[in-house]
Amino acid sequence: MNRPLANSRDTALLERARHVIPNGMWGHMATRYIAPGYPQFFSRSDGCRVWDADGNEYLDFMCAWGPNVLGYHHPQVEAAAMAQLRDVDAGNGPTEALVELAELLTGTLDHADWCMFQKNGTDATTACVTIARAGTGRRKVILARGAYHGAVPWCSPSVVGVTDEDRAHLIYFDWGNTTSLDAAVAQAGGDLAAIMLTGFRHDAGRDQEMPTTAFLRAARAHCDQAGAMLICDDVRAGFRLDVRGSWAAQGVKPDLAAYSKAIANGWPLAAIAGANSARDGAEKIFTTGSFWYGAAAMAAGLATVRILRDTDALTHTAAMGERLRTGLDQAAARHGFRLRQTGPAQMPMVLVDGDQDLRIGSALCLAALRHGIFLHPRHNMFLCAAHGPSEIDRAIEGVDAAFADIVAQGIVPA
Ligand SMILES: Cc1ncc(COP(=O)(O)O)c(C=O)c1O
Structure with a gap:
């Protein structure tokens, strides 16, 4: 699934927000912190998935920046x-x-x-x-x-x-x-x-x-x-x-x-x-x-x-984090990159080795969005108990494809 992301509603909401909200947004959601192309508004969440305001569906690895631990709408x-x-x-x-x-x-x-x-x-x-x-x-x-x-x-x-x-x-x-x-x-x-x-x-x-x-x-x-x-x-x-x-x-x-x-x-x-x-x-x-x-x-x-x-919700989530970590390392290696994955696997920080200005990581996360995977280039991410092996494997495939996309854009390992 490599798709151009529809974003007309998101763009329209941002435009409306600019009139009635200082800077259009504040805090960690401030527009200046969000890479162009990242959705800023959302319309739905379920399990380990979110949908942006335009209806694009993502496998979510931010989990509402931490609150979602068991799966949205448990x-x-x-x-x-x-x-x-x-x-x-x-x-x-x-x-x-x-x-x-x-x-x-x-x-x-x-x-x-x-x-x-x-x-x-x-x-x-x-x-x-x-x-x-x-x-x-x-x-x-x-x-x-x-x-x-x-x-x-x-x-x-x-x-x-x-x-x-x-x-x-x-x-x-x-x-x-x-x-x-x-x-x-x-x-x-x-x-x-x-x-x-x-x-x-x-x-x-x-x-x-x-x-x-x-x-x-x-x-x-x-x-x-x-x-x-x-x-x-x-x-x-x-x-x-x-x-x-x-x-x-x-x-x-x-x-x-x-x-x-x-x-x-x-x-x-x-x-x-x-x-x-x-x-x-x-x-x-x-x-x-x-x-x-x-x-x-x-x-x-x-x-x-x-x-x-x-229940085993937390051990399951940690195991899914390990599965993701291994798969991401392998995907990166297939395209000549090396990742630095640190911290607990269920709260992963994923940085591209040598990517001082986070240019590679940012391009990778943007590309991953087009494959339906919601990642963050510089903040720790989160897994929840609703992530299962099939979602993790789908995410690894999406990131693998995102690596191929950035290589095609001329981005090479630092
Ligand atoms: C370690 C830590 N302390 C405090 C806070 C502040 O929490 P809140 O944004 O809910 O006020 C956060 C939020 O990200 C946090 O990560």
Whole structure:
């Protein structure tokens, strides 16, 4: 299937958007971040497929940028959410689902004794920082240089509209480097409130890195010694790698963790999950919102986490990721290219070796769209439980054909 993509509706929507939406779009969907030829508007999703506004169908490897973990419109999750919607979603307060979900999460996550809920990942990371400061009475927060924790002034990747004061108490270090972490801790002195780390290193446009146990233990030991909080920002990796939390296999427990994206298979929900060590801070802060107790998302969360806990959804997805990884390596080699595929196979970062400016990767992803495969050239991608062997094999064939297309365009290995 090599087809010219119809895009008249997408183009028309973009044109309309330009009049009523600043720049036509914002954030990671901003038009300037999307290569010409990539659809910006979508009309449908199902399983591991999405359809753009013009009706073009794609095998999807972005999974809504993370929320889709079981497959779009998973029947059990949808049934639970819809049943809750019929009773109450936004009422004058939460439903029983709040307590049930907190019980489920504290029973499933290996580090959590309590939970609070919000809507977006940024709400949860921000609350974790606030709780750590409230609990310790200190100000300094150590973050890895280049790590993404959200889009509000204390952590946005953009400094436009941000004051120095918004970030006055942040100290940066190099992810995974214990010497650099030691120096940051020394700089914080007696004012260290928290060290915040993502589940693994998944910065855009570079190879991903899993944390070594030694690195996580070093971060834990610093927090223990300083009486500070270790925060895991598991917004992106949480409920995708390990239902117990991304560091569970390494046996390192954060005091606080932020979850969102996959927690309710696409329904809007974020969780702050804490240990008793962080309960005091959580009890002191004020956090709320118009929609945090929406019960439908909590019902979806209950169904999602139970399925992830009780089935082989995550091991299946990891196996499909490995199948894709092997197939993509072989496809690249057939056309003289070499890929750098890093991080967990179910959250793959696929970069073309030597492609410094991502020109080859961008051309490849654009070509793949024409074969019905939706990839991303510089952000980690996502697989979900609805990807089966036949979809993976179809994707490999599509990427193989996309390599042939870019070679025909004169693009050669760097
Ligand atoms: C690691 C991490 N933290 C925080 C966030 C912010 O989440 P949200 O966009 O839901 O506010 C993201 C979003 O991509 C993320 O990947």
